[in-house]
Amino acid sequence: MLNKGFLLILFFVFFIAEFSVAQKKLTNNFFFATDVSELDSRQKEAFLQFANEIDTVGIISISIFGYCDDIGRKGYNDTLSNKRALHIKSLLTAKGIEEGKITVIIGKGKLDLTTAKNIEEQRAFNRRAELVINYTKKKLLNEKELLSDTLKVGDKIILDNILFENSRSLLLEESIPVLERLTKIIKEKPQYNIAILGHICCNPPGRDVKDFETGEYNLSQARAKVIYDYLVYKGIDSKRLTYKGMMANYPLGKGEKNDRRVELQITSINFANK
Structure with missing residues (x-):
């Protein structure tokens, strides 16, 4: 098959x-447990595998966006989402990614539910950090x-x-x-x-x-x-x-x-x- x-x-x-040489975007999401700002062991393994395959030579810039589910107060969610974004930054720099390439780090706070169905699955997906890498095509x-x-x-x-x-x-x-x-x-x-x-x-x-x-x-x-x-x-x-x-x-x-x-x-x- x-x-x-x-x-x-x-x-x-x-x-x-x-x-020809052009800009290309690579995006991936990494997910967090409730009220937690660091990846668990499974998600950290997924991150390390992803990071091992990044071609660091062609990177133009990196953006990191942190998110939370819809539970909790606005101020708390804003802080937590920012901590999640910063955590991903720390993992990238630990892997040798040049800090100057990380140009955007934003905690975007909570993400609202989009439907009344599969609420827990939606919330699990919304507790994430999105990593966007812009790089040149070879x-x-x-x-x-x-x-x-x-x-x-x-x-x-x-x-x-x-x-x-x-x-x-x-x-x-x-x-x-x-x-x-x-x-x-x-x-x-x-x-x-x-x-x-x-x-x-x-x-x-x-x-x-x-x-x-x-x-x-x-x-x-x-x-x-x-x-x-x-x-x-x-x-x-x-x-x-x-x-x-x-x-x-x-x-x-x-x-x-x-x-x-x-x-x-x-x-x-x-x-x-x-």
Whole structure:
């Protein structure tokens, strides 16, 4: 069954032509217990996973908005919502985010109920801090040969411009031209059988992290499968392809950004198909 990340790229492929440097927005919410201004252990784990995937290089600015549910006095809620926003700021700076990039920190107070149904669920959603990161879209690399005729079994190629939503197996739209080019090149190199390897960063070896899209702890594998599904859909023989989640087992030693990657690895070569 095709996953949501794959369905998303099918939607975008009909609309994407070319991309230039432009501003892009990344938004996520983190939730608090009643009358509490710090994240609990589960939400802090979710925050740390999200923060580990932030590309700090392209950040333009960060805004943090704190909210409360509709219970309590206005002054109390205003103070509490501001404390929640400040808590998120402290977690960001602890992760090495430059404080000068955090340009807006606002406690917006209470959020009213929008319907008489599901009141507790609404209140739980309203007890949150919203984190908005504005950053520049990356320029696509110039066209180049991804698969040369000199590759050997075991060789790896890092796909620099295969980009995903933070902590999700949803592809960013910038990835579509890269995948289109990759499909064309793989079709032109029928001698190569290829494994698609998904990597994550910032975790102990042998441990994957949660895919917020599905709730399963298989993010590195889910991302590799999105690429596999796309290539098969575009007509590449599935017998030539495999996919695998490599978790955080193979850091490159070049920083977190380089450890969040998708690689191609040559698994076999059939020169009769050249």
